[in-house]
Amino acid sequence: MLSPTIENFLEFERKYKCNSIRIYDIPVWTLYRYEVHNTIKKYTIGKGEGSQTPFKKSELFAMALNALKPLPRKKVDVIFVADGRRNRNIDTGVYENIFFDEVSKKFNSILLEHPDNHTHLQPNGMDNVFFTDRVSFYTNIAVKLSTKFNTKKRQAYTKAVEENYGEIFKAIETTFGPDVYDELVEGFVDRMYYYEINKKFCGKILDRVQPKLIMELCYFSMESFAYSALGKERGIPTAEYAHGFSFPSWTPVQFNPEDNSEVLPDYHLVYSRTQEDVVHMPSNVKVLTVGFPFFERERAKYKAKYPKDDKTICFMSTEREGVEISKIAAAVADKIGDEYHIIYKLHPKEFSFYKEKYPWLLDKKVDIIDTLDNHIFRYLAESKVAISTVSASVWESIGFGCGSILLDIREVAKDMAFLIKEEGVTCVNDPDAIVDLIKNDKVTYVDPDSIFEPNAMANICNFIKEYI
Incomplete structure (x- = not known):
């Protein structure tokens, strides 16, 4: 077969x-x-x-x-x-x-x-x-x-x-x-x-x-x-x-x-x-x-309103890989949650079930975003590093000047091959390796004007x- x-x-x-x-x-x-x-x-x-x-x-x-x-x-x-x-x-x-x-x-x-x-x-x-x-x-x-x-x-x-x-x-x-x-x-x-x-x-x-x-x-x-x-x-x-x-x-x-x-x-x-x-x-x-056009308009607005914070990290969840992403985010928070502000941006479809499906995330030092009160662009504007799998938000985070880390889950290495092979973005799923990238300034930054x-x-x- x-x-x-x-x-x-x-x-x-x-x-x-x-x-x-x-x-x-x-x-x-x-x-x-x-x-x-x-x-x-x-x-x-x-x-x-x-x-x-x-x-x-x-x-x-x-x-x-x-x-x-x-x-x-x-x-x-x-x-x-x-x-x-x-x-x-x-x-x-x-x-x-x-x-x-x-x-x-x-x-x-x-x-x-x-x-x-x-x-x-x-x-x-x-x-x-x-x-x-x-x-x-x-x-x-x-x-x-x-x-x-x-x-x-x-x-x-x-x-x-x-x-x-x-x-x-x-x-x-x-x-x-x-x-x-x-x-x-x-x-x-x-x-x-x-x-x-x-x-x-x-x-x-x-x-x-x-x-x-x-x-x-x-x-x-x-x-x-x-x-x-x-x-x-x-x-x-x-x-x-x-x-x-x-x-x-x-x-x-x-x-x-x-x-x-x-x-x-x-x-x-x-x-x-x-x-x-x-x-x-x-x-x-x-x-x-x-x-x-929408991205151009909103990027200018959010960058002017929300300055970047070198100690803010944004995990961008997806409905399909949320279980795996949330476990990695929880492990990273255990290691550097006192030193860094860790945001976990849920996909809107996850709002209704994440507390039951991702219980390991709830008692960690993670700022869970489970409302539409703010656009994801706010969190990308504020974040120094963005971490995710296969998502349009990865490209958007690059456009906002975030460093990129890809999580090696399912077909990520294949679907994001351009960023991995051509731009040198790290694809990893080990929380220790992620912490090492962040704390030792090894995160890859792709030219924000090269995408859109x-x-x-x-x-x-x-x-x-x-x-x-």
Whole structure:
């Protein structure tokens, strides 16, 4: 059996030509490949993705009201497609889309926002946002009804999936080990419904607003898949703006070059030239470096407000590796907690469970950050050294001038190879070694201006102007 590494998964896709198969003209493998790889990993190395919580009645009611709103009619130059994930601006109380809000204000545009965790965060301070809850209702209702009554259409979809992908699903078992046949058949059929309904809905919006360019935040959301396909059909260019840093093991940005697909955007815009050797999209997707305007704005603000403290160390936790990171942080605190201010910045998803899962951290000399009262940038501005695994915050900490220590957990050595091999950042998991690095000034400092591409807002605006 093979390990479900990204290299082995890509070789499997190439061997069986997975991305070239169409069912009812739908490239369903491409629409579902991230979930396919995650499913394999879930049953082999226990690395799965989280699932959404059930709907509350209040959430359903709010979504119903949003779904009743008529579709937009105003013609625009640019459509921005995003989810409802927003960050609260500490100074204003407004919930910002840190990727698209500011740039969308500079153009005749509409920001189409589908709900995140069943909701939209308000106030958002914007007057060009349209909530697309309607398509969520249509897709969920259609899938549930088709499943409950086993409709003729669902039977036809199921038969087509089994005929086109059944042997490939069986090959997954012989190649990687787990029997995922039934799970993937159901997932593929559901995804065909999602794509079909999203494409119809998004097509109606395009009919009305007639944009010259479509900007997507996450190309593998169902609405973005639909807009990319519609863009190619209608001659409208599409571009995805990365919603973070990518890593070599992250499935959505790793393809075989020949796997061109109509559901992928024309461009993939990234923050940093360091990403150009990490992201491997199909050959017909151009990768361009533009930078990150939000980071430029916030770095200047936080550096001016919070001076750096040579005795402050920031551990940046992740939901996936929090157990391991917290144990190392507790051990380091035992050794130097009296001399250094040790911050443990939790990921927001860890707030609800860290006291039960990381009890060894609670009685240590550690300043645990378990609220959103301050942005992580405050702690990066104050810290001399930042310690973490695979996270966008590693790159952000470098941008704030922090020294870097990487924890040698799971795939860190592979995913952060650029910093380790090219910049000499230490990758270690021994608390004594970490203390030695800190106390004896052996921590590596990467040039803070070498990561994020400068003049980001101008770069993005110039890209958009080329098409409108």
